[in-house]
Amino acid sequence: MSAEPPALPVTFRPGRTRVVLMTAGVAIFVTITVIALLLEQLGPGERLSFVFTAALLAGVLFLLARVKVVADESGVTVQNITSRRRLEWAEIVQVNLRPGDPWVFLNLTDGTSLPALGIQPGIAKEHAIADARALRALVEDRAPRDLP
Missing domain, CATH: 2.30.29 (PH-domain like)
Known part of the structure; x- marks a missing residue:
């Protein structure tokens, strides 16, 4: 009762989960970066730390998606x-x-x-x-x- 094996090579990945994670990563990065640029009271170093944090969060989500x-x-x-x-x-x-x-x-x-x-x-x-x-x-x- 075993199934017919698929043709090789074949890649298995969680497609929907991958889309959700990558979309969330991009959305988080864009949102935090835009907020950092719009907050006038932030200095250049603080803005850079916001963007760095956004990139770090997006990077973790991209690692999960791979x-x-x-x-x-x-x-x-x-x-x-x-x-x-x-x-x-x-x-x-x-x-x-x-x-x-x-x-x-x-x-x-x-x-x-x-x-x-x-x-x-x-x-x-x-x-x-x-x-x-x-x-x-x-x-x-x-x-x-x-x-x-």
Whole structure:
């Protein structure tokens, strides 16, 4: 009953969440910068600190928006907020997205579990479930398994 794997390469990312985060980042930056320029009682240093703070806040939102999971012929690359990890297909044992999970977890052959923030059910639950099933189908299709 496994799903048909998608064609490679394929990129999974939380599209709606990404749009919300990037839009909020731009809106925050523009709003704070305009306020800094309109407040006449602020000196140049204070205005600069407003703009710097706006850029910092926008930068954090852009970091949150860059998460993704990229699958290609040789394996999977998981780009989380500040880290990137490349996995061979054989390293992935299982793809999990249980009810209540904030994102997909990849169970690995070394006994650890790697969060894959690029597939998260936050705003678009059905899309995340479909993406998790597609990645699971790819793992089942590509990862070598010892059969008894």
